Amino acid sequence: LNVLVLHGPNLNLLGLREPGIYGSTTLDQINQQLKEDGKTLQAEVTPFQSNHEGELVDAIHQAVDRYQGIVINAGAYTHTSVALRDAIAAVSIPTVEVHLSNIYHREPFRHHSYLAPVVVGQISGFGPESYRLGLQALVSHLQLKAT
Numbered sequence: 001l002n003v004l005v006l007h008g009p010n011l012n013l014l015g016l017r018e019p020g021i022y023g024s025t026t027l028d029q030i031n032q033q034l035k036e037d038g039k040t041l042q043a044e045v046t047p048f049q050s051n052h053e054g055e056l057v058d059a060i061h062q063a064v065d066r067y068q069g070i071v072i073n074a075g076a077y078t079h080t081s082v083a084l085r086d087a088i089a090a091v092s093i094p095t096v097e098v099h100l101s102n103i104y105h106r107e108p109f110r111h112h113s114y115l116a117p118v119v120v121g122q123i124s125g126f127g128p129e130s131y132r133l134g135l136q137a138l139v140s141h142l143q144l145k146a147t
């Protein structure tokens with residue numbers, strides 16, 4: 001299994017950025033952990049971060065025929081991007097949405113996700129564990145589909 005892990009805007013600053021909300025773990029540490037988890041789950045994990053909406057759209061298009069699943073933390077684009085939602089719907093690669101913080105505990109503008117209707121499911125609020133849980137959930141979803 002090949003899994004693409006997409007990180008949206010400002011997630012390159014993890015560790016420095018609002019540590020009270022997002023914690024002190026860096027993006028590199030999250031990616032390393034996911035690669036480790038991938039070994040146990042027999043999934044090859046490829047991370048990609050961009051601050052640019054169009055680059056994330058391109059990455060989703062280029063995932064076709066290369067990745068069987070996507071884990072995405074779209075950051076603020078979660079709450080704004082019809083383009084990312086349409087890209088996920090267009091490629092029909094099973095996708096799991098993750099957030100470090102619980103977006104429903106926060107400001108009302110974070111309560112709506114444009115991605116939620118086109119993803120398999122969402123994991124929100126477990127810090128870096130959200131990514132690990134998201135990867136596990138995606139892999140079990142793909143395995144169930146294959147049987």
Ligand code: DQA
Pocket residue numbers: 009010011073074075076077078098099100101102103110
């Ligand atoms: C986030 C939540 C978003 O509201 C925010 O804009 C982010 C990070 C999270 O992981 O908790 O950049 O997606």
